[in-house]
Amino acid sequence: MEMFYYLVFGGLGAVVAALELSKTSKDRTNTSSAFNSFKNNYLLVYSLMMAGDWLQGPYVYYLYRQYGFGKGDIGQLFIAGFGSSMLFGTIVGSLADKQGRKRACVTYCIAYILSCITKHSPQYKILMLGRVLGGIATSLLFSAFESWLVAEHNKRGFEQQWLSITFSKAVFLGNGLVAIVAGLFGNLLVDTLSLGPVAPFDAASCFLAIGMAIILSSWTENYGDPSESKDLLTQFKGAAVAIASDEKIALLGAIQSLFEGSMYTFVFLWTPALSPNEEEIPHGFIFATFMLASMLGSSLASRLMARSSARVESYMQIVFAVSAASLLLPIVSNFLVTPSKVKSRSISLTGCIQLLGFCVFEACVGIFWPSIMKMRSQYIPEESRSTIMNFFRIPLNIFVCIVLYNVDAFPITIMFGMCSIFLFVACFLQRRLMVISDKPKTVDWASSKEKDTEAEPLNI
Secondary structure, eight states, X not given: OOHHHHHHHHHHHHHHHHHHHTOOGGGOOXXXXXXXXXXXXXXXXXHHHHHHHHTTGGGHHHHHHHTTOOHHHHHHHHHHHHHHHHHHHHHHHHHHHHHOHHHHHHHHHHHHHHHHXXXXXXXXXXXXXXXXXXXXXXXXXXXXXXXXXXXHHHHTTOOTTHHHHHXXXXXXXXXXXXXXXXXXXXXXXIIISOOOTXXXXXXXXXXXXXXXXXXXXXXXXXXXXXXXXXXXXXXXHHHHHHXXXXXXXXXXXXXXXXXXXXHHHHHHHHHHHHOTTOOOXXXXXXXXXXXXXXXXXXXXXXXXXXXXXXXXHHHHHHHHHHHHHHTTXXXXXXXXXXXXXXXXXXXXXXXXXXXXXXXXXXXXXXXXXXXXXXXXXXXXXXXXXXXXXXXXXXXXXXXXXXXXXXTTTSOHHHHHHHHHHHHHHHHHHHHHHHHHTTHHHHHHHHHHHXXXXXXXXXXX
């Protein structure tokens, strides 16, 4: 394997270790033993769920190529996943609020296990079914678990600030350490043990089954809207009204869609970007390197959120600007160095520059997740949390589907350019969110005074 890969991985590992070991009392928060037990249970389950997801990530594109499908056909399979997430995501989110978040989390495990099983078939229709199931599961992963956590945290009376600890730890472990181990484990299964590209999907099924067993045995049920009389259409309308009537929620949804849309497009593009002439690259090891960079970002986020002087709404502007600049590197490097059309045995200078830029982007992803979770816990109403969170994913999935549908029509540099533009837009929207984030206090004071004035004749 290229020495460059080891140097990048080792350098990132050293920085993460230094950050974690250098934490002071200012970077830590004292919590109760009851909260620690609750937090550790959730982190165990979340880590298992993310292990099931991350084991598949590096090998989805590769598996489809092994089955003989071209980039266009693979793009359609990805579209099926994002399309099903868009079509069914809001429905399953509303069902989670109404029927229970614990049930929704169990449903995620079942749907994703079935999706993994379909990977054994080279038939296009069965793989398409697997993508549909995977899209439904993804909607639940990024809404039901967080909704259950926030509701259960509040129900047990823990301090609101402690949510940030769970969020940052979840990203550090689930989106960092577990993802690194999953990438290396997948590389072991596929390359070292030569079990084939479907082996990681079988391993993912095992982790999902273990996590489901823990959920069934240790989690209690909680709900969003306590009204049993509300049907799905009423829940949709309520969520839509909440988004339309509160600019902060609308801005948060737009920011999330722009960033995640760019992130998921990057997931599809990084493999062909680093192997433009279909060079053999260590997918699992590179993926583990990206996750180590994400781990670095989550470590920085935990420090920032532990200090009251650092506002999430403020520092996220910088994060979006840096992430936009990092995805411009493939364009800049291809402009400065003419891309080779010959298959190379080693990574090129352009590839090195791009890999470093991608690591910076992944570090921004690591900061984004706990930060957006904290903002969602502040701005989204509890009664329709899962529904609203899946509403946010509708424009995200539309954007990704459009990009993937036209994946053969535009060069990769154009795709990265579009992602960079969207991230710059997210930066400006984050600026707007910061400006209006303090306004509710003034508005609430004025409205309450108006109500008091209206009520005065009744008290005479």
